[in-house]
Amino acid sequence: MTPSGPKNIFDVIIIGGGVVGCGIMRKLTLQGYKALLLERGGDILSGASKANSAILHTGFDAPEASLEHACMQDGYKEFISIREKLGLPLIKTAAHVVAWTREELDKLPGIVAKAHKNKVLDVKQISREELLLHEPNLSDKALGAVHVPGEFVIDPWSSPLAYLSQAVAHGAEYRFHSQVTGGFFSNGLWTLQTPSGIYKAKLVINSAGLYGDIVERICAKPPFTIHPRKGQFVVLDKKANQLVNSIILPVPSSITKGVLVCRTIFGNLIVGPTAEEQDDRDRAMVDNEVLNDLLAKGKKLVPALDRYEITATYAGLRTATEHKGYQIFPTPGKNWIGVNGIRSTGLTSSLGIANYVHTLIEDHFKTNLFAHVTPVAKEDIIWPVMPNLYEDAPRDYQQPGSGEIFCHCEMVTKREVEAVFSSLVVPQDIGGIRRRTRAMMGRCNGFNCMQRMQQITKGRIANGFHNDKEKE
Structure with a gap:
């Protein structure tokens, strides 16, 4: 799908579907912005976010009075307040x-x-x-x-999935296999070029992770290097x-x-x-x-x-980066916000970073660009519940009618895999299915269930089946 015409001009395009990009999508969509996420991989968490130690940090040892510290503690507090609603x-x-x-x-x-x-x-x-x-x-x-x-x-994988799913439930859009290869700013609008099409927005937020400095060059010379x-x-x-x-x-x-x-x-x-x-x-x-x-x-x-x-x-x-702190800066003259240098604390701080980015928009762009934006009413917020991957909570195979178990190492049912394809955010590579179900992630590393997975996913993944476990 390629936007064309004024009705397909987005308020905000977010580049990068890591945990930070997904957190920002959630925040801005709930604040009423028409948002699009562009991700170069076949699913969210295709880059740095997919492999971490999955710890919710208090910020006890964060740099004092730093932006990282503030975002960690804000993100921690918000995660605790919403996690049960999102499962x-x-x-x-x-x-x-x-x-x-x-x-x-x-x-x-x-x-x-x-x-x-x-x-x-x-x-x-x-x-x-x-x-x-x-x-x-x-x-x-x-x-x-x-x-x-x-x-x-x-859970390092269900959390960002929940953030993007909630945004999509409120009308946000996403495109996978959409690496931003170039762009220009003219007449108050950004035009971004990707393999999946050309997209336009009033504001761009760069949260491209490992490619953050390269993407930042589309706007200006970055003051950092990844x-x-x-x-x-x-x-x-x-x-x-x-x-x-x-x-x-x-x-x-x-x-x-x-x-x-x-x-x-x-x-x-x-x-x-x-x-x-x-x-x-x-x-x-x-x-x-x-x-x-x-x-x-x-x-x-x-x-x-x-x-x-x-x-x-x-x-x-x-x-x-060469700097200890987060590299989050607005460029008001070009309607751009760079969100870079988010290291291992990003899982915790993502919701706090999203709040901080929203504050930057309010301070630098709201009056000129987004006077029309109205937040979603609290009573109208949709709370999609994520599938359970927690070992010590009831799993799908323990529920009535679960049917075939085809990944016996991780006790994953066919019903769980099928549910991925009817979810709010459908992956376009096998890594996304693995992160949503735990299939092929047990002791045999997919040796016993890979063929069955091929049968189930045949024709349903845009780029076909491939085993990307070396990236996991």
């Missing part, structure tokens, strides 16, 4: 920042002080004995920890998730929060991530030597990991 799961794990050396132990009071300055007042330092009461399977080499009660584990930073993860068997009760964090460095151990919504245990600079913006390949080293580090923290098998590995890219 989004949460595990109230808490977190422990564990000291393993005397030098790290000496840093713990500073971490607590910073948390309190960041208004996370329930953070406290605990002794080695208290820590081991919480986490009896930790190595006895642990010296103490900072206890962070409000750090939780969430430097992809790879993080590799090891996923252990579901039986291993009993080994930890909370998110086990290291004392962070200036580059990364370091290697963590935590449970997942899907019932596994993960160890990771690494922090490796690379030039490639598209592919995040795993490396056996690095993964073996990562697992060895995990076993030093939780020795009993040695008894459990690795069932999967994955790698993701973070949108790091």
